[in-house]
Amino acid sequence: KNQVEQSPQSLIILEGKNCTLQCNYTVSPFSNLRWYKQDTGRGPVSLTIMTFSENTKSNGRYTATLDADTKQSSLHITASQLSDSASYICVVSDRGSTLGRLYFGRGTQLTVWP
Amino acid sequence: EADIYQTPRYLVIGTGKKITLECSQTMGHDKMYWYQQDPGMELHLIHYSYGVNSTEKGDLSSESTVSRIRTEHFPLTLESARPSHTSQYLCASSEGGRGLSPKNIQYFGAGTRLSVL
Numbered sequence: 001k002n003q004v005e006q007s008p009q010s011l012i013i014l015e016g017k018n019c020t021l022q023c024n025y026t027v028s029p030f031s032n033l034r035w036y037k038q039d040t041g042r043g044p045v046s047l048t049i050m051t052f053s054e055n056t057k058s059n060g061r062y063t064a065t066l067d068a069d070t071k072q073s074s075l076h077i078t079a080s081q082l083s084d085s086a087s088y089i090c091v092v093s094d095r096g097s098t099l100g101r102l103y104f105g106r107g108t109q110l111t112v113w114p
Numbered sequence: 115e116a117d118i119y120q121t122p123r124y125l126v127i128g129t130g131k132k133i134t135l136e137c138s139q140t141m142g143h144d145k146m147y148w149y150q151q152d153p154g155m156e157l158h159l160i161h162y163s164y165g166v167n168s169t170e171k172g173d174l175s176s177e178s179t180v181s182r183i184r185t186e187h188f189p190l191t192l193e194s195a196r197p198s199h200t201s202q203y204l205c206a207s208s209e210g211g212r213g214l215s216p217k218n219i220q221y222f223g224a225g226t227r228l229s230v231l
Contacts, residue, residue, distance in 0.1 A: 004156075034219070043118075043204050043222030044157075089157075101173075102220070104156040 003027075004092050004105035012111045017080055021108045023073040023090030031095035035064050035075045038087045038107065047075070047088075080112045117141050120205050120223035127195055128231050135190045135226045137205030146188040147220065149204040150174060157204060163188055195230045202227050 004025045032051045036044035048057040048064040061078045087107035118139040144165045149157040159172030163182040206220040
């Protein structure tokens with residue numbers, strides 16, 4: 001069964017600190033991996049997307065890494081801000097179907113305290 | 115900011131009522147999707163569409179139905195709502211027609227939080 005597992009389930013950090021969120025997946029054949037940010041009561045917003053050949057992708061203070069051999073990805077947030085408080089969802093797409101099916105993790109709930 | 119809109123944002127209704135959740139996008143995207151998300155859980159695909167007059171069921175069995183008469187509009191209907199339908203429903207859209215495109219990013223609406231009493 002294709003799965004996406006994220007850790008930790010929740011995380012609390014102080015404003016200005018860095019943090020790293022983890023994503024392990026078993027989806028095969030792999031197409032791409034995306035990180036989304038979902039604010040409470042809102043829809044997810046795309047942060048990064050990486051294909052098999054990409055090891056790292058940055059978007060401002062967000063940097064995602066991908067190791068397709070070990071099927072692991074991380075999202076590093078630098079100099080956290082209060083507005084970073086949200087759920088961060090790892091999403092993996094396969095290339096075994098025309099649709100390019102997406103497999104969603106349950107997310108890591110990040111809380112940034114002042 | 116994605117141009118995809120869902121209404122209503124919140125809906126509380128009684129058992130047995132018929133409801134329609136609206137979703138519209140102004141980006142001209144061919145692909146549209148409906149997801150169901152319970153608190154703290156992953157999104158589950160319940161319906162998708164490749165384009166006008168194309169609709170398919172997703173991974174999660176759902177008693178809801180969808181239609182795609184216009185490119186920009188993808189409403190979801192529950193003929194007889196039950197408490198088990200209580201959840202958040204998210205609509206999304208992406209570029210492109212059939213075929214794989216790793217750069218297709220899905221843009222999500224803000225969601226409709228449905229409570230059935």
